[in-house]
Amino acid sequence: MNHAATTPPSQNPPTEPIRPVAQVPDRPSLDGLEDRWSASWGEQDLYAFDATAPRERVFSIDTPPPTASGSLHIGHVFSYTHTDCMARYRRMRGHEVFYPMGWDDNGLPTERRVQNYYGVQVDTSLPFEADFTPPYAGDVPKKHRPTPVSRQNFVQLCLTLAAEDEKSFEQVFRYLGLSVDWAQTYQTISPTSQQTSQRAFLRQLARGEAYQIEAPTLWDVTFQTAVAQAELEDRERDGAYHRISFHGAEGPVFIETTRPELLAACVALVAHPDDERYQGLFGSTVTSPVFGVEVPVLAHPLADPEKGAGIAMICTFGDTTDVTWWRELNLPTRTIIGRDGRILPEAPAAITSAEGLAAYQQLVGLTVFSAQKQTVELLQASGDLHGEPRKITHPVKFYEKGDKPLEIVSSRQWYARNGGRDADLREQLIQRGRELTWHPEFMRSRYENWVDGLAGDWLLSRQRFFGVPFPLWYRLDEAGEVVYDDPLVPSEDRLPIDPSTDVPDGYTEDQRGKPGGFAGDPDVLDTWATSSLTPQLAGRWERDPDFFSRVFPYDVRPQAHDIIRTWLFSTMVRANAEHDSLPWRHAAISGWILDPDRKKMSKSKGNVVTPLGLLQQHGSDAVRYWAASARLGGDTAFDEGQMKIGRRLAIKLLNASKFALSFAGDEQVTLDPAAVTEPLDRAILAQLATVVDTATRAYENYDHARALEVTESFFWTFCDDYLELVKDRAYGSEKFTAEATDSARAALWLALDVLLRLLAPVLPFATEEVWSWWREGSVHRAAWPTSQVLHTAAGDGDPSLVSVAGSALAALRKVKSEAKVSQRTEFASATLLLPEADHEAVRAVLADLRAAGRVAGDLTLGNGTDDVTVDGELLPPPPKNR
């Protein structure tokens, strides 16, 4: 583990100016703090990044850009709070924090939202309409048939809606109190991002990392686009094994398949080379039923003897195993499924018999689903379907955003090397993963697991409308056919370009689409191809080299674990290739929010809790408290109870602060360690010194939850025991000397000063509010506390005094509680029974105990156990007021 703590740039003791007179409200309240302080921070540019800071003083964050055209959910609030706690801690440590925000408005989610919001659909054949008004805006009736619009109009709608969504996101994040520098915002679709993305692609192309190839490709028939491995997910689906007979020289050969509709696309049968049942068949041929195509029987180790009949038909293409077989066994291609998911009009050339062609005609134009039914009927008619289909459930590959099973079609696509076909590169990327410090550590195995399992290179091209275009054109030969081999590439200074409107050098617009002319690449880049460049986008790569050198490689990438295989991995691939470096030093991986049933929270569950509503209901500090209570990597229950606790903590902080500051009256609060003379006061500060050290160590180790826990737990002891014990003394009761009173006040103020700083990252609003009562400037630009001042004040004070005194106080309270009388009831006299070893400690705080326990007469000590008890005489309870 890499625990190397960053050397703090400044370790000055706190010197932030103290106001001459503290202004404490009569009734402190959390209400309205979010609006007031977020506005104030904005006006002051409190979180502005100073781009002149030297790299070693910069702490840079590669913030996840939320998908602008979705909606923020509670998971965003959760993980962004983790990041913000880090950012605020680092800022207080004296780092210049680079904390940008991005909006991921590029890609399919935006397309989908625009379609649904405006009730439109792209028709690429339509021309641009300058004054186009969409038929609806968010109020599309159910029965509305999408209005066709041109691609350019559609893109404009995407940009318009994304901009609106971004505004509302920013509002939520400001309300949440994220200390983002809002001047550093970027969008993944902006011209600058397109330029960066296209530039990076051209570099990949120049280095030979990007290439195009005609190959079987996973295809989503709904979205009409190719899909990459990283976007796949398996879903359990019902299916059925159909037992089908092929006709061999020695009699029928039975295979079992879940996809009988692909029979016309069958190119071979395959069994495991060791499978004794089929030894005699290897090398022979059989004829497919219904279509009458002769196919070979082959051996391949991927054939699973346990599965079905142990012999399978290979079709082009039913699944990824078919693709492997097809490639490794050099099989022909017989495509029957089109890109719309329907059976193609043209039968494969291998089907030659009249019966076969007639049968194929019955399938043409059918969906996969209907084609299956039809094929089954054909098989039944020919007597080649045996028995009832045997129902099973099996994993089927889906596009993660789609709802129809993926098909595999052969198509020309762009790919980028990512180690999927290259053991050296793969090893290099795994090594990069080991250079990265993961929080928590075990998340690295997710990464390695993914890299190890890569099945091929990164599919870059998408057949969509809204996205970053490929910055390429192709020559058209004399027949008007596209010449793919030698794309026309723009120089980098022309970027960004749109090949559908821009013209390659040496050509004119009127040559577009003409024989001997050119054609633009119609595709857009995978959104991850742009999102993998967030360090470069936010860091102004190639646009401002000085700026870039101050932020890159970044200090930390915060994100959730579900996108390790996509965002994290692809960013590693790009940085490794382009910069020969890690993109960041640390990866801080947040867990997920689970609903009370321990399931991942999702919109489809109909959970209508909006983040803003939640923040308004409980207060931002309260919600942040809930989020910050969870350590990195831990999946966490959505728990409003925890938010209520956070709210109480924030309120308690206001009230305890008011109490401590009230003792100054019209005098200036002082932070004078020398004034702390009483043993109990020194004890509490000694304990707080340990808290500071522990919390600091925790933050250095990206463990905000531990820092909060130790601080919070101290704070409650501080309030419940310490404040009660010193109350009388701090008020200046005549039972105490002026020096003793001053000691209590000094300790309270010193403790408050430190506590506000410790809690500032988690509770930015309440701490800023209190800070403003008595300090100049913002607590969020104040120095993180060190234990030094506290040690000075505590001297040789024994921190264990606090707990000894606390349990003695609890024993006194318990007597009253059990006697069912008010805590104001006085003891005539009392004896504390506790271990003799503790007597000396308790004697040191006896006066405070007498006051807090309201012992009118003597308070003496006797021998007892750790479980402190009291032998005492209570006076009659005081009369009830009012």
Add this chain to the structure above:
RNA sequence: GGGCCUAUAGCUCAGUUGGUUAGAGCGUCGCGUUUACACCGCGGAUGUCGGGGGUUCGAGUCCCUCUGGGCCCA
């Protein structure tokens, strides 16, 4: 099938490199309107640390194994 995480009070979770009698908050029950705080305070009760085995003077903690939950990959 391979891998990762997780199992501690009714609930949510802490428990450092093994070290007496296992903690916190919530909830619950009882009491209390005390001039920081009723968005409050005080006090009480609550556990075979998932099961089994092992290492050790000593295991919630380390090892093995079984079981449950969650996730990633195939």
